[in-house]
Amino acid sequence: xxxxxxxxxxxxxxxxxxxxxxxxxxxxxxxxxxxxxxxxxxxxxxxxxxxxxxxxxxxxxxxxxxxxxxxxxxxxxxxxxxxxxxxxxxxxxxxxxxxxxxxxxxxxxxxxxxxxxxxxxxxxxxxxxxxxxxxxxxxxxxxxxxxxxxxxxxxxxxxxxxxxxxxxxxxxxxxxxxxxxxxxxxxxxxxxxxxxxxxxxxxxxxxxxxxxxxxxxxxxxxxxxxxxxxxxxxxxxxxxxxxxxxxxxxxxxxxxxxxxxxxxxxxxxxxxxxxxxxxxxxxx
Numbered sequence: 001x002x003x004x005x006x007x008x009x010x011x012x013x014x015x016x017x018x019x020x021x022x023x024x025x026x027x028x029x030x031x032x033x034x035x036x037x038x039x040x041x042x043x044x045x046x047x048x049x050x051x052x053x054x055x056x057x058x059x060x061x062x063x064x065x066x067x068x069x070x071x072x073x074x075x076x077x078x079x080x081x082x083x084x085x086x087x088x089x090x091x092x093x094x095x096x097x098x099x100x101x102x103x104x105x106x107x108x109x110x111x112x113x114x115x116x117x118x119x120x121x122x123x124x125x126x127x128x129x130x131x132x133x134x135x136x137x138x139x140x141x142x143x144x145x146x147x148x149x150x151x152x153x154x155x156x157x158x159x160x161x162x163x164x165x166x167x168x169x170x171x172x173x174x175x176x177x178x179x180x181x182x183x184x185x186x187x188x189x190x191x192x193x194x195x196x197x198x199x200x201x202x203x204x205x206x207x208x209x210x211x212x213x214x215x216x217x218x219x220x221x222x223x224x225x226x227x228x229x230x231x232x233x234x235x236x237x238x239x240x241x242x243x244x245x246x247x248x249x250x251x252x253x254x255x256x257x258x259x260x261x262x263x264x265x266x267x268x269x270x271x272x273x274x275x276x277x278x279x280x281x282x283x284x
Contacts, residue, residue, distance in 0.1 A: 012040030015098040016075070017089060019046070020059035023104050024066045027135050031102035032073040034133065040100070044070035045078050045092060047085045086122035093130055102133045156205035164199050164208045171195035172219050179224060188224055189245050192216040196249045200256035209253035217246045 016031035035042035067077055082088040093101055103123060124132055175188040196216055200209040225233045
């Protein structure tokens with residue numbers, strides 16, 4: 001270190017998730033202790049799902065009590081709206097400079113890869129370079145997991161490949177069934193486009209959406225155009241059909257993939273609104 005220069009201290013920011021869970025009070029308390037230990041900024045975030053109109057009365061009361069408890073511990077209360085809870089928390093943490101996230105987990109058993117991940121497991125994957133402190137309901141100690149995520153949004157995971165291949169197989173099976181039932185080729189094309197859309201929604205890598213679009217055209221050509229079980233096509237009009245099918249699949253996959261970006265923009269808008277509100281209070 002050069003003389004005359006002092007090291008810049010890292011600003012700590014602790015984020016805790018709010019919920020109507022009975023164990024959320026303990027999680028808030030542990031997060032408050034962590035914030036005081038690091039002399040950090042303390043924020044409590046509640047993610048409200050857009051499809052939820054009202055909570056059951058018992059849960060609503062418990063949620064309000066948890067919010068008031070967080071306020072008593074000097075936490076800044078923030079609410080965002082979105083369907084993907086883990087993605088909302090991760091994006092808010094990234095924009096607001098959160099360095100530590102405190103969250104609870106009741107089920108610590110490992111599930112098979114085809115089962116839906118819990119919010120805690122999803123958050124570990126989606127929150128880049130943030131220390132995540134997990135508080136099991138059965139224990140009061142903190143378990144720290146440091147996430148070192150690479151470029152999962154570009155490079156597909158094994159799970160993404162399996163989902164994409166599964167959607168292509170299912171679309172082909174339904175296409176063969178529709179062909180045996182006498183349905184037209186346009187119905188089969190619709191099945192493939194639906195498969196591309198579902199693949200784009202269920203996978204994290206945009207590469208899978210592109211791969212699914214190209215493979216759908218190849219599979220349609222191989223199984224449903226004359227001559228069958230070849231990549232040749234006798235009729236000249238099929239080239240136009242393939243081109244339109246590819247463009248439609250690419251557009252559908254891209255639009256489905258962009259649905260995830262809306263959650264990121266919502267979290268960013270919420271944080272910017274919070275900054276404007278705090279600034280307005282300071283000016284007042």
